């Protein structure tokens with residue numbers, strides 16, 4: 001039997017898709033890239049913004065038209081969690097709905113027509129996650145599920161439920177298994193990774209994120225550890241110092257800012273101020289001068305004034321992020337800000353997004369120029385027609401002639417050119 005799966009959204013969703021492919025593999029499904037050949041079509045959805053959610057129903061319609069007679073369609077993930085049975089009503093061609101917190105139930109749910117499994121209290125945390133045999137030198141590893149933060153714009157606590165950490169012995173076993181299968185780099189996933197260890201669903205020795213990083217770095221086959229996303233609020237000095245000194249922890253980090261204005265951060269319930277954010281960045285850059293920093297920024301949050309936006313631009317100037325993910329605020333049902341009346345006009349939000357992104361482009365050009373002549377240790381992730389591609393520990397993406405090197409090799413690469421912010425190198 002053949003399985004087609006489409007994955008939207010974040011790395012967490014990608015991992016959930018891998019998990020479902022792994023589970024379904026055990027009951028006889030093999031993946032296909034052709035939906036018209038599939039016996040089962042899964043759409044793993046994201047609901048963090050409104051647009052992809054709107055697109056879902058036209059997509060279901062497309063799949064319903066081309067699918068094999070008798071093939072099933074399942075809607076999974078975050079939109080499944082918060083819309084539940086409404087999806088079955090709106091789209092009768094859908095056979096089942098499986099929420100983001102319930103992915104481990106996939107093998108059972110495919111047998112029940114019109115089933116809806118969206119239980120937010122479902123505990124996946126002690127479940128031994130099915131993994132595919134890793135096909136690459138990189139792998140994703142979930143370390144916690146859910147989120148307790150309740151930022152006033154965010155739907156995730158309603159789609160992924162309360163935050164629970166996955167027991168450390170399970171994680172160490174899984175990481176060891178991955179390393180033995182040839183994985184060199186793992187990306188630890190969670191909504192607030194550096195809050196790891198605050199709640200487990202069963203009795204568990206006291207641990208925190210730093211302990212986990214320390215233990216994982218003892219696995220000899222694993223060469224690199226990355227993680228996403230940490231929360232700025234939990235970036236204490238102990239964490240930053242461990243980040244700086246553990247040689248296996250890559251020196252690139254995502255630190256979601258969301259806004260540079262104290263008034264907006266307060267309205268968003270982020271729990272930190274711009275001063276705290278900048279203080280953490282200063283500390284980090286002092287400890288790790290070459291650190292790569294990425295961030296998320298929302299423009300047009302309800303009540304945002306031009307002055308608030310200037311405060312965000314000011315942080316962009318001070319931090320000079322290496323990667324910026326920026327979004328226009330999208331009102332999401334079930335979130336506190338959904339009903340607020342002080343919405344920012346669409347044109348104003350679009351103009352701000354445009355300004356933010358074009359200023360960031362300029363910064364990236366300057367940063368790329370400053371890279372010329374630098375040498376990075378790069379892990380080769382792929383090679384096509386003799387050209388290798390890989391990242392430095394601090395997150396720079398480089399392409400270069402592979403020579404005799406292969407995928408999974410670490411090579412020293414000198415930056416020799418840049419084009420539109422992307423870097424070309426030569427093996428040094």
Ligand code: 5AD
Nearest residue numbers: 153154256296297327328329330332
């Ligand atoms: N509108 C726009 N962007 C959002 N994000 C989360 N919720 C919303 C929303 N309602 C962004 C945040 C988050 C990233 C994953 O998506 O910046 O960090």
Ligand code: SF4
Nearest residue numbers: 009010046047048078
């Ligand atoms: Fe990921 Fe959030 Fe989208 Fe869910 S809503 S897929 S957690 S980004």
